[in-house]
Amino acid sequence: MSGLSELLNALNSEHQWSTRDIEREAERHGHKISYATASRYLNGTHPSKPSAAILDAFAKVFGVDANLLREAAGQVVTGEPFELGPEAAALTGPQRDAIRHLVRVFLDTNQHHHTTTETPRPQQADYALAAHEAPNQGAKMRDRLDTHQESPEPFYDGDEPA
Numbered sequence: 001m002s003g004l005s006e007l008l009n010a011l012n013s014e015h016q017w018s019t020r021d022i023e024r025e026a027e028r029h030g031h032k033i034s035y036a037t038a039s040r041y042l043n044g045t046h047p048s049k050p051s052a053a054i055l056d057a058f059a060k061v062f063g064v065d066a067n068l069l070r071e072a073a074g075q076v077v078t079g080e081p082f083e084l085g086p087e088a089a090a091l092t093g094p095q096r097d098a099i100r101h102l103v104r105v106f107l108d109t110n111q112h113h114h115t116t117t118e119t120p121r122p123q124q125a126d127y128a129l130a131a132h133e134a135p136n137q138g139a140k141m142r143d144r145l146d147t148h149q150e151s152p153e154p155f156y157d158g159d160e161p162a
Contacts, residue, residue, distance in 0.1 A: 001043075001044035002044050002046070002072075002073075003072045003073070003074070004041065004046070004050065004069065004072040004073040005041060005042060005043065005044035005046065006072075007068070007069065007072040008041055008042055008058060008062075008069075009042055011062040011064060012042065012062070015062075018035075019035040019036070019038040019039045019042065020035045022035070022038040022061055023035045023038060025061045026038075026057045026058075026060065026061050029057070029060035029061065030060075031053070031056065031057030031060055031061070032057065033054065033057045033058070033061070037054070041054070041058070049073075049075070050069075050073050050075075052066075055069045055070055055073060055075075066078075076107075076110045084099075
């Protein structure tokens, strides 16, 4: 059984609600949870990544902070809602789209880092340098320059035309 299911069952132990009771309580708070969905979550057969809407609905049903459920589900705990200041009203449509895209990227990154339970150990290949992977061009160039510098030049004393 998942940590989320264990928490939901612990919260429900105070009420001893049936899944139909949970469905009605969710509707009373303006959320939708079917009795079948409630059953899956209580039995531990729910999706591995519950939606924010489901977690918010269960939080309202049991009168707890949604972050408590997010943490039990292994999701990122959220802070207060983020809002741009009034000066953001001057942004153009493409600028607003860019900010929305940036927020999605940050959220995806946060989700990825939060769900990663173990940091992968570096392998020997992670320490490879480009110089070790390619032929050593520097040594060849130095050898050519050394050979050129050390080769005798014809003597020119200035009397004869070059």
